[in-house]
Amino acid sequence: MKLYEGLKVVEFTTNIAGPTVGQWLAEYGAEVIHIERPVIGDDSRAYPPLVNGISIKYCTLNHGKKSVILDLKDPDGNKIARELCKDADIVLESTRPGVMDRLGLGYEAMHELNPRLIYCSVSAWGQTGPYAHRPGYDLIAQGASSIMYYNGDEETGPVKIFTEIGDQCGGLAGFAAVNAALYYRERTGLGQHVDISLVRVLASMSVKLDDLRILHKKTEKQGNQGSPLLCPYGVFKCPDGNWIIIAASNNALAFQFFRVIGREDLISDPRFETNVKRVEHQKILAPIMYEWFDKMGTIDNIEKALLEGGVPCSRVYSYEDVDKDPHYHEAGWFTDIPMPEEMTDLKARRIVSSPFGFSEMSPEYIPTKGFGAWNHEIIGELGYTPEQIDELQEKWKQAMAKN
Template sequence: MDMKEKVENVQALQNLTVLDLTRVVAGPYAGSILGDFGAHVIKIEMPGNGDDARGYGPYENGESMYYANLNRNKKGITLNLKTEEGKRILLELVKKADILLENYRPGVMDKLGVGYEVLHEVNPRLIYGALSGFGSYGPYAQRPGYDIISQAMGGLMSVTGEKGGQPTRCGNAMGDILGGMNLVIGVLMAVNARYITGEGQRIDVSLVDSVVASLENAYIRYFKSQELPVRNGNAYASIAPYDTYHAKDGMVVIACGNQKLYEKFCNEVIHMPWMITDERFLTVPLRVQNNEIQKQYIEEWSMQYTVDEVVEMTLFKGIPAGPIYNVKQITEDPHIAEAREMFIEVEHPVIGTMKVNGNPIKLMDMMPRINCPAPTLGQDNEEILEDMLGYSSQEVETLKANKVI
């Protein structure tokens, strides 16, 4: 076996065991990223209903495809942490785990008797990743938090929407996704820190903090001018032309991110060289200030052509441009869907054949893989309890009868 074959048989996180107590979107998303790179992820749910997301559509054969997308590459067990036996089983699992993920409101795990301090005593090397709406400390720590709250209080809605329009939520759960990604970053930082210190630690990630950080230059502009950023449609507050433009049959995005691109665009694409020396458009700040005026001139050109023609002519000269895809177009795009493998077909035991989202992170020697579909509720109770913890089949049956699992 040569070195390449050895690498292909290895996954980057295959030496890590993760206990995933999270629900809904942000936490499960983090767990799935770790699982895609080979971590042994054990999804722990309450008996009966399990993760709230099991109740979210769409459904196939009575099973939630929403849940299945976010929980692939995980084993699944049920565990009632309100029972003493349930807590004892969790502590036994913690002894064998590297990472625990949870997204309860701060303090809930402590009330259950399995908070960080307890788990750290059981396994000092455990990395405890906690994700919540507002974080575990500060005046708002006990507030409940969902994605829309994070978009509202993190500032994203205030800068999203048409000019003069109402604050607008992004069309996806952006706060949840950012929070999940930051949780992954945090736990993997702690994995590295453990090589230095020999001990695990607690990671505290807030959905609101995650959204605040994503607004990057909005705050810098405010600190400089004391003026509130405004909703500006698809225009960018720092660069122009950098916007959506009408074509014959739809809209297109064109992004002149520097002066060289701008001059080339004016000279070689739209053939309006006068815009380079026009006093209204001489500098980036002036172009931002007069974007709506300049946009009219650009659209006099773009509306003569189809979206595909505008994109082709603009890209041909090296200027960034692209169509505004809908979901159907994305799933059929040869670069995104096929070459980049952003949609992967899996066989689910109840749903059957389905596609799930691919992983955007590509380790070129250890690519992400979907090794197994999301588990049905309690699917791996016997395997985990018997193989990992040494329970007998009779003891497992007793746990079921006592509603511990």
């Protein structure tokens, strides 16, 4: 049996964060009906790279879902949306707060229609507070959560994380929260509103105000060289241009690192005998570390010595490094997601699969179909004839052309 077999999800989402929640639900067996705007569809349909005019990003986020075109501002389209939600288990939406309420499709209206419904809203700033109605995307979440500020140094200034970490973590948080709400409903019979804010998710990961207050320190940038709380703990450049991560998070590991680099004398040095002291004297320790790096010469030699010495470490991977790494391959982390038939120049997209491992089930990767490919099946199940569905689609298309 599939994990979410029998669950019906109606998804009013676009871009990345909201669709990510639906992606994982679809991979594990839920029926996910992805509602898209006439003509334009989900914004991610335009995200590069495009192959044969089709976005592989869209196909990755929405494989296994059923694309249905509805004009929610039109009474007929709005009525169909309500009918779909009436017997749904989960609604996912990623509009700006207030939009779904104005359409009559907000949580209160849907809860009255279907008390068992789990209604998950994904937005930049959440559903409450003075910034709730501000527009926002991953980049804004990285900045407003303080992650971007500390990811960099005085020379580089704030540095964004390469991937859409706000969207991805927001999707992961939404997926986890929906599962918790499903468990609650199993016990009580009641659905509820799940509020996911991209800014809040990232801030919950990064903002620990009292850590530095207790230490009576300012929240200064650390750059790559270290941590304001642990030492030696950071990213360091090797003589061959590669980068090594060293994560000695306690005294035992720090002392083991000193042994590996041939400086056992540092263990009894009062400047380095405790973590607090090591953090205080990081700038003194750094040249000692780099002297050893220069002696070792290459990332291979440095990583080998540290691993053999029991010091937690890793080289910093590029995509190419990930692609050739034996652990990724042998652990079965790669997946080839099939692309739609219309994408003749690319049959599958190779990615690292969903971050869940279950002993009794595996995800299923079903290729996407065309824009609105499920209109007749899904809307037809509500009693509409093929002719009526075609007429509605044409009406909504014409309405979009006038706007």
